[in-house]
Amino acid sequence: MFTMDFGSRPLDDLLDDVGLKHAFDKNLEKASAYARALAMDALPPFARRTGEDQDHAAIEALAHEIQRGFKELVVLGTGGSSLGAQAALAIARYRPSTGVTVHTPDSLCPFEMDRLFATLDPNETHVLSISKSGTTAETLAQLLAFRAWLEPQTKRPLKDHFSFITEPKPSALRAYGEALGSHIVEHPLDVGGRFSVLTTVGMVPVAAAGLSVKGFRHGAHEIYKAVGSVPETTAAVIGAALTHTLAEHRGVTQVLLMAYADALRAFTRWHGQLWAESLGKDGKGTTPIRAVGPVDQHSQLQLFLDGPDDKFSTFIVVPSYGKGPRLDPKAAKDNGLDYMAGRTIGDTVTCQARATQDALRARGRIIRQLTINALDEENIGALFMSFMLETVVMAHLMGVDAFDQPAVEESKILTRKYLAELE
Numbered sequence: 001m002f003t004m005d006f007g008s009r010p011l012d013d014l015l016d017d018v019g020l021k022h023a024f025d026k027n028l029e030k031a032s033a034y035a036r037a038l039a040m041d042a043l044p045p046f047a048r049r050t051g052e053d054q055d056h057a058a059i060e061a062l063a064h065e066i067q068r069g070f071k072e073l074v075v076l077g078t079g080g081s082s083l084g085a086q087a088a089l090a091i092a093r094y095r096p097s098t099g100v101t102v103h104t105p106d107s108l109c110p111f112e113m114d115r116l117f118a119t120l121d122p123n124e125t126h127v128l129s130i131s132k133s134g135t136t137a138e139t140l141a142q143l144l145a146f147r148a149w150l151e152p153q154t155k156r157p158l159k160d161h162f163s164f165i166t167e168p169k170p171s172a173l174r175a176y177g178e179a180l181g182s183h184i185v186e187h188p189l190d191v192g193g194r195f196s197v198l199t200t201v202g203m204v205p206v207a208a209a210g211l212s213v214k215g216f217r218h219g220a221h222e223i224y225k226a227v228g229s230v231p232e233t234t235a236a237v238i239g240a241a242l243t244h245t246l247a248e249h250r251g252v253t254q255v256l257l258m259a260y261a262d263a264l265r266a267f268t269r270w271h272g273q274l275w276a277e278s279l280g281k282d283g284k285g286t287t288p289i290r291a292v293g294p295v296d297q298h299s300q301l302q303l304f305l306d307g308p309d310d311k312f313s314t315f316i317v318v319p320s321y322g323k324g325p326r327l328d329p330k331a332a333k334d335n336g337l338d339y340m341a342g343r344t345i346g347d348t349v350t351c352q353a354r355a356t357q358d359a360l361r362a363r364g365r366i367i368r369q370l371t372i373n374a375l376d377e378e379n380i381g382a383l384f385m386s387f388m389l390e391t392v393v394m395a396h397l398m399g400v401d402a403f404d405q406p407a408v409e410e411s412k413i414l415t416r417k418y419l420a421e422l423e
């Protein structure tokens with residue numbers, strides 16, 4: 001799982017220093033009461049389903065079918081139909097490969113599609129199209145392009161090259177899959193795309209890549225049990241109460257999620273959609289910022305430290321003292337780099353994460369650190385659930401509906417109209 005801290009001093013003391021203890025306590029009480037009520041009778045389906053596991057057989061069946069027949073899996077989907085899988089899959093590259101290689105072209109880009117077609121072997125390629133609505137133009141366009149590329153080249157039945165995850169209701173994507181006769185797995189009706197990572201949507205790609213679905217779900221389940229029983233101690237509820245307090249009383253308009261591990265880059269993108277689409281409405285919201293350390297210390301840190309004090313920052317750290325390659329002591333000393341002599345790459349990164357946070361704290365910022373001890377399924381699953389619940393609790397405190405995205409729908413309708421009108 002993971003632990004949370006705010007540096008060497010307790011959060012209560014930090015809040016006392018800035019006169020926000022009372023406001024925070026009130027928000028924490030409200031947030032905790034809401035989390036308890038959710039757990040008692042109205043737990044969001046994305047969380048409830050994690051405990052049910054009733055779709056496990058469907059997930060494994062499709063994943064095995066893909067693994068048995070193909071070496072490459074292209075996941076077509078965008079937003080909530082891709083970002084969760086990408087975040088979960090990112091840890092696969094540190095394991096011996098037991099599954100297929102997964103490609104996730106989540107933005108519509110002609111150059112990227114040309115590159116994929118030039119490098120993939122059509123006979124070894126399976127295409128999994130994911131769309132909750134079954135109407136998203138980008139995903140449908142990619143699907144049509146993949147069919148046009150595969151059909152003249154494959155020696156196998158076309159239907160075997162395709163599978164689909166979409167809601168059990170009429171849509172263009174569903175009709176397409178049915179006409180092909182391909183395998184179709186249900187996207188749950190009651191789970192929104194950006195909350196769907198632990199459902200079939202995120203878990204089929206994960207299983208095909210050889211990762212443990214049970215691991216992700218177990219980590220997630222532990223968090224939701226804790227949020228239901230002792231909400232006031234959990235990162236999700238404290239995080240929501242704190243962010244809301246800082247937004248109300250300290251002019252915080254942005255939330256920074258900075259992860260010190262390359263494999264968490266995709267996680268920060270997943271979080272960006274979750275936070276922005278769930279909370280940015282009715283003229284309200286805080287803008288998510290994504291960063292990866294240490295690389296973004298060399299691009300954004302100046303702003304974080306010396307720009308406006310309008311951000312609440314969360315750091316995700318995987319302590320890696322003694323890990324990774326060791327720096328040659330003699331070469332380091334000979335070149336005046338004594339402080340590096342004999343240290344590992346992991347030592348360096350862990351010290352950088354600490355230094356960045358200490359520098360921010362020295363400027364009076366309240367900084368949250370979440371620490372995971374390894375990049376594994378349980379820990380990433382726990383983080384998924386924690387941030388989803390944090391978002392839902394935050395929506396409650398703000399008085400907005402976490403589960404719709406009316407403004408995005410307007411732009412989708414206009415895109416379809418403009419495309420149809422093209423000469």
Ligand SMILES: O=P(O)(O)OC[C@H]1O[C@H](O)[C@H](O)[C@@H](O)[C@@H]1O
Pocket residue numbers: 078079080081130131132133134135136139193194277405408409
């Ligand atoms: O899964 P789909 O129906 O294709 O939707 C994919 C994405 O489309 C829109 O942009 C929505 O705003 C997102 O919330 C959604 O994740």
